[in-house]
């Protein structure tokens with residue numbers, strides 16, 4: 609009885625803290641909108657509003673959002689280069705889970721021969737991209753496959769910080785779908801939360817991760833979740849052995865680069881057989 613009273617109190621405290629956080633995010637976001645407006649001429653392309661930035665980046669400010677997007681874009685180019693190709697050599701490149709274009713916006717100088725596509729479950733982000741970033745074709749996909757693209761549509765796909773948020777069932781469904789929409793020989797760059805980030809987990813969770821090779825960490829759901837994304841979107845960790853043994857069922861693994869994306873997430877370079 610005493611325990612359930614304590615539990616109820618704890619839930620109320622958590623809820624109030626959540627509401628306070630939600631409110632303060634909204635206030636800060638309004639202030640930043642004014643700052644963005646003042647700085648609007650400084651960027652070659654428009655910058656999404658603070659709450660959309662928060663959705664993909666976990667922070668509101670524009671500087672960090674733009675800086676990390678640029679670094680990821682450069683890392684994608686370097687990682688693709690290790691396969692003997694340049695990113696812009698490809699004819700059809702898909703940014704899977706593109707969010708509001710934080711990364712793809714840096715490819716505005718691509719040649720005509722390289723067509724860019726961005727897809728995401730997040731309608732708000734895609735609508736913003738459609739209205740502000742005329743450098744790609746934008747699509748909304750469902751949280752489970754299929755996407756609208758025909759078999760073998762792409763010769764390059766990258767997904768930055770997307771498989772870092774899917775449970776194992778969704779991960780396999782999307783690996784299968786990416787296999788379907790890519791051409792034989794296509795190159796993929798996908799990122800994961802690898803070894804350097806395992807310290808974010810407590811000991812018990814880490815043991816489960818080491819045992820199975822994947823750990824899906826459910827943190828905030830329902831009223832406690834403020835990123836505007838669905839509850840299935842949580843945080844996933846992978847071991848390198850798991851990637852080698854399970855992802856190789858879908859693609860040939862060309863390279864595994866620890867902290868290869870923005871010196872943070874591990875990057876896996878794959879080839880469609």
Ligand SMILES: C[S@@+](CC[C@H](N)C(=O)[O-])C[C@H]1O[C@@H](n2cnc3c(N)ncnc32)[C@H](O)[C@@H]1O
Nearest residue numbers: 664705706707710711728729730751768769770
């Ligand atoms: C951390 S954000 C990264 C966004 C973008 N790749 C970037 O680096 O800015 C993760 C993105 O994955 C998207 N996402 C999650 N599950 C997805 C799915 N099943 N299909 C497409 N996008 C998905 C989310 O909506 C979100 O925009």
